Amino acid sequence: MPIGITWRGTNPLHADRCLNIENLLMEVVMSATEIDAAVPESGAASRRIGWLYGGILLGILNTFAVATYAALGVSRNYVFVDGLLLRAVGSDLPTTNTYLSQRIPTSFDWLVMLAIGMVLGGFLAALLKGGLTTRAVPRLWASRFGDSRPKRFAAAFAGGFLILYGARIAGGCTSGLVLSGVAQLAIAGFIFAIAILASGILTARFIYRGRAS
């Protein structure tokens, strides 16, 4: 594919403007991870990028995404994958269901690739900088509920169910409505941000009540 070649920058004559900016941006992101974060935490956290540099870079990436294709967003892609799976098993829901037929595309688009890229990005960053792990039960969870995998998986599954059910009701998640939405000054983003923080903070304080640290 010609685009794959120009992306690697082997032929500057055919270089695509957008993709070269993107290349540059990846370099900025990767080099900025060298900055020793001023986060006063122990262990793995000390090799992280600080919230200030990280936040500025994410804001620039958000601007770049909007300027080139669209705003960063994730949650719609879960419904897209459902549609793919349904078509794979021969279900007629993708054409008969209102939500799937009216709001979810049948072909891969920029936004679907963004989600695939995020999985890869998480993998690559962890591979290069440390953080690859197969841990199932986070230490903080274990300190409250024990080491039981089924227990943690049940909560992780229920949590996943609720974040996607809620996000699709609202029309977006932390990415589409808060990170992108509030940056775009969308009133919807402010309302959703207040709702998720209020509900999330109350729930977390309830779940981990009585724990000191």
Next chain:
Amino acid sequence: MTAAALIIGQINDAAQTATEAAGTVGGTNTKALVAGLLTGIAFGALLQRAGASSFTMIVNMLRLKDLTIMKFLFVAIATGSVGIYIVDSLGGIGLEANIGIAPVYLLALTVGGLIFGVGWALAGYCPGTALVAMGQGKIDAFITVLGGLVGAFTLVLTWDYIQPTLEGNFNYGNKSLADVLGANPLLVALVMAAAIVALVLYLNRLDTRKKATGSPGTDKPGAVTSSH
């Protein structure tokens, strides 16, 4: 703005409207797909390096024990807002179609947000950070993604029953803060960014104090009893 820029903007707008009709976002041609993948890799890597894909960092943010991720998100919003509206004010690239202000369905946003918050605290991930954490190999994040697929499927199945209530009432249209204030969006973005900077500085002070005196049981009266 030059005439050429105007024309480019209109072509871009027209193309965008055509693709929006099919429900796609950002285009389906090879260039758009490659760009989406690369943007996603940068997004995922950045979230991972900032610690946003960490269960502990998210949950401790919601417990108000460590506000790192909140500061990260707020700085990103401030930078993005100013960035987007600077680029927008340059004009001529049909940015309005890319911005696409979300509609204000007050009921849907509130109910959806409250449900989301409960799931967020339970899972310790949001839909995006679950993908990043899954990429790192975290098994519980993979389970969260599975739960998300089932949750999204349940929404699809129940949509016809809940949609009339959620989107039929309290619909205020695709409004931005700049529309409501009747002000220049870049000016509003700059004022909001200044407010966010002030808020982040305040949060940082709280956070530093919390971490400095961060030995268990010193910050909250209720915490003392828990050590017994």
